[in-house]
Every structure is written in structure tokens, then in C-alpha cells.
Amino acid sequence: MTKLWIDPEIVVPSESGVRSPEFWTRFLEWSALDDYKMTPDSFKILGSFLNSDPALPGSLKNSLYELYGRFASRVAHLDPSGCSGCFEGYSPLMGSPSNGDSINGLMHDVRCGESFLGTDSRVWKSTSSSCPECGPWGGRLAADKRGLPGFWAHVGIGRLRRDEFLDRAKFTFVDLKQCASEMFPHCVFSSSAWDETGKLQGGEADLVRDLVASIGVLNDYAPEIWAGFLDTEERERRLRLMGVEASVEGNKTKKKRGLMELRDFRFDKKVVRCEWHLKLSWNVNRVHFSPSGEKVFIGLITDHLPV
Secondary structure (H helix, E strand, O other), X not given: OOEEEEOHHHHOXXXXXXXXXXXXXXXXXXXXXXXXXXXXHHHHHHHHHHHOOOOOOHHHHHHHHHHHHHHHHHEOOOOOOOOOOOEOOXXXXXXXXXXXXXXXXXXXXXXXXXXXXXXXXXXXXOOOEOOOOOOOOOOXXXXXXXXXXXXXXXXXXXXXXXXXXXXXXXXXXXXXXXHHHHHOOOEEEOOOOOOOHHHOOOOHHHHHHHXXXXXXXXXXXXXXXXXXXXXHHHHHHHHHXXXXXXXXXXXXXXXXXXXXXXXEEEEOOEEEEOOEEEEOOOOOOEEEEEEEOOEEEEEEEEOOOOO
């Protein structure tokens, strides 16, 4: 199950951090992502900080107390079997020096599960651990180079929404369409993307489950793959490593203008050609898409376009 955590670096400032606009900008950006939880230790430290009557501007102090109340509903407990005292390479930047004391158990959870940490990458000199129980890195540092919520912060929220969706007793194409923007925050769906889901071959529940998993891979990894690799075969290989089969249209189809125009889809005021497609099955059921920057344009979900 996906877990989303906030590093205490984000919520409890050092003495100099109290006076830093950069710290409070970062704090407010992360506070807006309600799905990111904090540990009881972090919440306790934040409460102690507020009780010390810190010298904050009046407007900020008032909003901080309001946010403290909101954070009360965002406290989650770590696995009690988690280790402690083994994590290396963490050095608070604008956060309190005492924040380092509570990072070990938290990082055990992040390393060992499908978890994301709302943090500031600048506090990490290393993500190594001396503990043999911690295992390989299993989570993501979900921040950009300024410590603000980055690409992986929203990937984490998307994964959490997909977990919640698949926990339902029943789901349909209509349900999938309604929840798509939350489950796939980096995907943009054309005005006609869902029009031909009725043509897909197979049972609806199984198809919805396959679509959640496959479009989830596009949402989470396609922007990173497209940014890092230009070669078509390498892009296909990287997606295959993530568990999905995809390919671009062949030369035979590309030579026929009319067929390629069937791959053009409208997204608000612009048209995007989606000549890449996911293959839910080897011979049928396709998702036409086109990555661009941090977005993935989903043109059409259908059985098969003419080739």
C-alpha cells in the first residue's frame, strides 16, 4: 500500500529557519497536500515549537495555528517493527537539528515500501543505510531541487488514489473516467479519450484493472523515460521493465496520411498526434498516448485503430 510521509525538515524550523521566507514557502506548499502524513514525533515537535511562542509575523502565526489543527488529522503511525538509529547522510537544512533524531524509523518505512517522502533533497548527502534490514531503496524523495513538491509528490498521490480505487468491491469504465484525474495526475485525456471503451474486448472489471495499472505506468514513468531516452527501442524496453507493452506506429501506417490523422486528438484548443500505444493484449485493446514534458496526453482507449 502506498504511503506518503512528510519529513520533519519541512514542518519544524531551526532558529534561523523561523526567519526564513524560503522555509515558510516550502512549509505552505507541502501543507496543501493533505495526503502526506506526519509521524507522532513530528507532530509533537511541531506542537512544542508553537508552544515556545516563536517570533513570527502575526498573519503567519494565525495561519500556522490553523495548519497545526489540520495536521492533527494527518498523523499516522509507523510500523513498530521498523529499525532506528541506522540511517546515514541526513543533515537538516532549514529545519531543526533535532529533526534528524526522528528520521531513522521514518526512512526505514520509506526504503522498504512503496512510499514517498515529502522532503528537501538538499538535506540528503546520501541515501545509504548501515542496517541490513532496511534493504534496497523502495521509495521516492518527492521534491524538486528547491524542496517544493515535485513530480514524484504527485505521483505518490496518484498511486494512493489508485490503491483506494482498486480496493472497491466493484468498478466500471464510468467510475474510471470519473476518478482518472486524481489517479493519473500527469495524464491529460482528450475530449474523446473514453468514447470507445465499449469496444474493448474482455470483462469490464478486468479491463478497468488493466487500464489502472497500465495508464498508471505511463503517469509514473513515461515522462522520465522520454526525457532520458530518444531511442524508440529503448523507450519500449524501459516501459516493458515497468510491466507494460507499448510501441509506436509502424512505417506502413505512417505513410498513409488518412490513417495517421486517426491518431490526432483534440485537447482543449490544440491537437496532439498520439502514435504511441499501449497494448493491453498482444492483438487488441490499445491506449494511444503521447508524452510531452511532465505530461502524458491520452488520445483514445479503444480496441484497435485501422493500420
